[in-house]
Amino acid sequence: MRKLFRDGSHLLRVAALFAAGIAAFFVLRGILVPSDFGRYGHYRAGALADNAKRAVHFGGKTACLDCHSDVADAQKGSRHANVRCEACHGPLAKHADDPGVQPAKLAPERLCLTCHRAIVGRPAKFPQIDPEEHAGGVECTSCHRPHHPEQEGKS
């Protein structure tokens, strides 16, 4: 035991190295780990804000109807009353923010038949048609109003 202490300088060197290593770990950790890591759990709290700050592309039906109340009236009592505008009209947040930005043109292939072409698998009670048989190729809008399909006429 005594001998160990007499020749103990090598132990001191090891201890010093250890202490320096631990100190370096904490300094590096302080620099590398953001201060908000662990505020709510094992993650960086700022990631919540990062996820929340992406750009919005679909403005939402409320934004549309703020200006287009006539469409809200036209939809009343229709089976399309709960279909939200951008489902057919496409993403319009930019137009909702600034009415000067022209809405994109409607994509014809994404209109009526997207939902109403008869396909095996669609729920039986959902209205579906075979366009050839139903109208012989005549455009849907020559008979139906998209905002209120039960009524005849345009728009």
Add this chain to the structure above:
Amino acid sequence: MTVDRRAFFATAGKYLIVTAATAKVIETFLAGATPEPAAYAAADHWWAMVLDIEKCIGCGNCVRACKAENDVPLEAEYFRTWVERYHVRGEDMEHPDVDSPNGGYDGFPDKYPKGDGARTFFVPKLCNHCAHSPCVQVCPVGATFVSPDGVVLVDKSYCLGCRYCVQACPYGCRFIDPRTHTVDKCNLCYHRITKGLLPACVENCPTGSRMIGDLRNPNDPIHAFLREHKVQVLKPQMATGSKAFYNGLDGSVR
């Protein structure tokens, strides 16, 4: 009378604060301003999804909306949400034919004949925002986590792209973004729900097959829906605490 400097500043400070507050109140009243709406408090919410298979028509609106809203690569391997078509022949529940051409992005071709005795239906899928998610458990760096409002999020700046979570998710909900080499998946449109908007897929589903609900809000219609329908989660045996509730799910769906 001598005034101690310290006491003077303390008193003056108090008067200044009171005056400023009064001015603010008067200003608010004069402007007729309504107080700012309370900022989004994550801990007040606990988000869940309801997917009603009986209403899904396989139109693919949700898939297209999701890619447009979240800047998801357009190639066929990358989806935050997608729609599958199940074709179950007679009693053979264990071997359904499942197809999902381009995830349903372009809708579904009429592939199956009418009246062949099979049952065909559409199943929209997305991250289930599991409360005990395997993906969170395996992430070595804390880049994927459950938020205080119950959304499983990815911290893009922390993700190493190690793919552990891609392997761990029993539902195949995650992919590696080829542009950033970090993981990506549905975040329930966190940038929308924190602003009071609906997720893009819910906003654009024409049949109301997709609904989002706040389980911590007793007035949310989701409570009535869960009470009145026989809902199920995917792979309940995995006990992931899935918060995507399906109405009309049957045993053939994996």
